[in-house]
Amino acid sequence: MRKIILLVVFSIAICSIIYSCQNASEMEQAKYMTGGKDLYIANCQNCHGANGEGLGELAPPLTDSTFLKENKAQLACIIKNGSNKGVVINGKNYQGKMPAFSKLHDIDLAQVIVYVTNSFGNKQGMYTYEQVANDLATCK
Amino acid sequence: MIKFKNISSILALLFLTINFTACTNEKKLPIYGQREAKIVKEKDGTQRVDTVYQTIPAFKFLNQDSTYITQDMFKGKIYVADFFFTSCTTICPTMHRNLKTVYEQYKGNPDILFLSHTIDFKYDKPSVLKKYAQKLGVDVPQWQFVYGSKDEIYNLAEKSYLTVVKEDSTATDGYIHQGWLVLIDKEKRMRGAYDGTKTEEVEKLKKDIVTLLAEEKK
Numbered sequence: 195m196r197k198i199i200l201l202v203v204f205s206i207a208i209c210s211i212i213y214s215c216q217n218a219s220e221m222e223q224a225k226y227m228t229g230g231k232d233l234y235i236a237n238c239q240n241c242h243g244a245n246g247e248g249l250g251e252l253a254p255p256l257t258d259s260t261f262l263k264e265n266k267a268q269l270a271c272i273i274k275n276g277s278n279k280g281v282v283i284n285g286k287n288y289q290g291k292m293p294a295f296s297k298l299h300d301i302d303l304a305q306v307i308v309y310v311t312n313s314f315g316n317k318q319g320m321y322t323y324e325q326v327a328n329d330l331a332t333c334k
Numbered sequence: 335m336i337k338f339k340n341i342s343s344i345l346a347l348l349f350l351t352i353n354f355t356a357c358t359n360e361k362k363l364p365i366y367g368q369r370e371a372k373i374v375k376e377k378d379g380t381q382r383v384d385t386v387y388q389t390i391p392a393f394k395f396l397n398q399d400s401t402y403i404t405q406d407m408f409k410g411k412i413y414v415a416d417f418f419f420t421s422c423t424t425i426c427p428t429m430h431r432n433l434k435t436v437y438e439q440y441k442g443n444p445d446i447l448f449l450s451h452t453i454d455f456k457y458d459k460p461s462v463l464k465k466y467a468q469k470l471g472v473d474v475p476q477w478q479f480v481y482g483s484k485d486e487i488y489n490l491a492e493k494s495y496l497t498v499v500k501e502d503s504t505a506t507d508g509y510i511h512q513g514w515l516v517l518i519d520k521e522k523r524m525r526g527a528y529d530g531t532k533t534e535e536v537e538k539l540k541k542d543i544v545t546l547l548a549e550e551k552k
Contacts, residue, residue: 240428240531249427250434251469290469293423 223308223320230309233302237295238310246314254281254288257314266311266318270303270326271333300326361545363517366496366524389522390494395451395480395487398463403478405522412546413447414539415516416530417491417499419454420466424506425513429530430470433515436540437477445547448477451491453499453509455484496527515539520550 235244241253248255256262261283262269271277276294280287298306304323311318367388374384390405397403414436418426433448440446452458458466460481467473482490484501491499491511499511517526517539526542528535 240425240431241423243431249431250471252466253427291421 219320223312226305226308226320227312229302230305230307233298233306234309237298238306246310248288251286251288252290254283254286254290255314256310256316258283259316259318262311262316263318266307266321267329267332268334269307269311270300270329273303273306274298274330275333300330303330362549363519363525363542363546366527367494387521387523388494390518390524391490393482393486393490395482396460397481398460398467398473398479400460403480407478408447408449408518408522410520411445411447412520412543412550413449413518414543415449415451415495415518416514417451417453417487417495417497417511419452419507419509419511420458420462421454422507422509425511425531429513429515432530432533432536434470434472436515436536436543437472439540440543441476443476445550446476446543448472450477450479451487452479452481453487453491453511455481455487495524517542517546519546 241249242256243249243253246256248257261281265272272292273295275296277292280289282288300323304321304326307326308321310316311321365387369385369387372384372386373381375381392405394402394404414433416429416433418429420426430450433450437448452463458481463479463481464473467477467479488499491497495514495516497512497514497516500509502508502510513530514527515530515536516524517528519525525546526539528539528542530536
């Protein structure tokens, strides 16, 4: 009997440790999301829209999860340095120039990318500022 | 006799109330700009004071189809005017996103037009405006995008549409300008100005267009 009680207590403890760990990372992501939302409103929303819908053919939508997933490592570069390559989203060609947001720091980029890739129907999870630094080093 | 007096006073009161409610129903938009009083002579020799309101002066600009357009196009119509430039990344996208919702509401309505002036006289030639209009999804005669010389456009903006526009190399995209959407009536008078970057002001513009259209119908 004692063994069973001990086992139950032990497994509850393990479970709660795992659970709280998950909570901590969730909380970190929530922090990134709030910061990212503010940055998005200040820097991105005028072209890409409050719901990531884009603007005609002037600015591409951010609702296409395939592009965002496949080019995730390039997102920081595109935001920080701008881009005039143009993109094709859902078969539509967007040739508009993306301006450079060189004033944004790695942490800002991480937050805004976490916000974009977890909003508008995207759900890619966490992306830290360390990853931003890595990705920025390999800008094409 | 007393009874009759009562009835007539009640009637008078009723009549007044109806008049008052009629007045409040007849909402009118203010008329902006400078005005002056002018004494006009009637045919029978009597004199009368008339108010002369500020109006939009005649203009001639190249539009997105490289055709000259003048005020003739806006004769007997109300229109919404604004100032922007195609490479603007700050307030213009929001302004035009919002103005586009107004346009969608009145698409095909012959009584209302849209007129966007570019303030980038260096780069925004008609072909650039054409591309912009196409990409915004509004390349139609109802929404005109026009190009003019710096002096013409800047003077018109400041003196007639009361909108500040300026070249400034320190600004993000090289220009400073205000994001007003200006409502002009059939008599070329300015009847309202709304911040095109704020959705609640654009909602007010939509309401005021309804009021103005109703007013002009009479």
